Amino acid sequence: MSTHLQVRGLTAGYRRSTVLHDVSAEVRPGGWLGIIGPNGSGKSTLLKAVAGVLGHRGEVLVDGRRLAGLSSRERARAVGYAPQIPQLPIGLTVTDYVLLGRTPHLGLLGREGRGDLDVVRSLLERLDLVHYADRALATLSGGERQRAVLARALAQQAGILLLDEPTTGLDVGHAQALLDLVDDLRAELGTTVVTTLHDLTLAAQYAERLLLLDEGRVAGAGPPEEVLTAQALSERYSARVAVLRTADGAPVIAPVRG
Numbered sequence: 001m002s003t004h005l006q007v008r009g010l011t012a013g014y015r016r017s018t019v020l021h022d023v024s025a026e027v028r029p030g031g032w033l034g035i036i037g038p039n040g041s042g043k044s045t046l047l048k049a050v051a052g053v054l055g056h057r058g059e060v061l062v063d064g065r066r067l068a069g070l071s072s073r074e075r076a077r078a079v080g081y082a083p084q085i086p087q088l089p090i091g092l093t094v095t096d097y098v099l100l101g102r103t104p105h106l107g108l109l110g111r112e113g114r115g116d117l118d119v120v121r122s123l124l125e126r127l128d129l130v131h132y133a134d135r136a137l138a139t140l141s142g143g144e145r146q147r148a149v150l151a152r153a154l155a156q157q158a159g160i161l162l163l164d165e166p167t168t169g170l171d172v173g174h175a176q177a178l179l180d181l182v183d184d185l186r187a188e189l190g191t192t193v194v195t196t197l198h199d200l201t202l203a204a205q206y207a208e209r210l211l212l213l214d215e216g217r218v219a220g221a222g223p224p225e226e227v228l229t230a231q232a233l234s235e236r237y238s239a240r241v242a243v244l245r246t247a248d249g250a251p252v253i254a255p256v257r258g
């Protein structure tokens with residue numbers, strides 16, 4: 001199942017201020033869009049609005065249907081969301097927490113079946129969480145907890161996966177394992193992926209296209225090699241960087257001391 005995501009003229013914010021101004025974006029079925037931009041530019045706000053947890057003007061279309069018009073079960077099957085700072089039921093074990101991701105797939109009795117347990121088990125293996133399966137979330141380290149949050153979002157097997165800073169707190173190996181897993185889901189299930197990422201080199205290596213936000217407006221969009229120029233990073237982030245290339249031409253962003 002591959003899902004097409006369109007965001008049209010999205011304006012959103014909080015009680016006192018409008019943060020996003022008329023943002024439009026599109027992700028092809030099975031595509032990966034990386035949202036980048038400096039602190040406070042509106043990346044998380046955009047994901048919240050697309051996830052439907054923050055009111056907005058404009059439209060979010062999933063396969064041409066307004067997300068706001070779907071039932072909550074349909075919406076949970078369409079969009080999975082891992083927020084940057086999730087509210088965690090810290091008394092739950094890792095297994096029970098990740099199983100919550102299966103809720104939109106359970107039958108009338110609400111009982112999980114063998115298939116649900118298999119999905120959870122496989123995610124715990126891929127995210128190196130098997131040893132923690134029976135531990136309460138409260139007892140995990142920051143990176144272990146982050147991996148549990150991502151496992152729950154992945155267990156949902158929604159057509160669109162929204163991940164807000166998924167590699168925060170993860171060491172380089174676990175960060176790569178997570179992004180590889182998301183990429184595999186794209187290949188195996190056709191999952192459409194939107195992530196915010198501060199690590200621009202990782203963003204360039206995994207996302208097909210980038211959307212650069214600055215002060216809540218789109219300041220650039222396109223393939224990573226077009227968006228990530230030293231000039232754009234200097235203008236938008238006030239950063240001194242050298243843009244290097246991997247053997248296959250992907251940009252590597254190296255900060256340079258002044």
Ligand SMILES: Nc1ncnc2c1ncn2[C@@H]1O[C@H](COP(=O)(O)OP(=O)(O)OP(=O)(O)O)[C@@H](O)[C@H]1O
Binds near residue numbers: 015042046
């Ligand atoms: N709940 C809130 N109430 C009021 N203002 C908020 C709220 N959440 C975020 N903001 C403000 O909205 C703006 C955009 O925040 P947002 O979290 O979307 O930025 P971001 O690009 O994800 O930033 P970062 O890179 O620091 O995570 C910021 O100025 C922030 O202070």
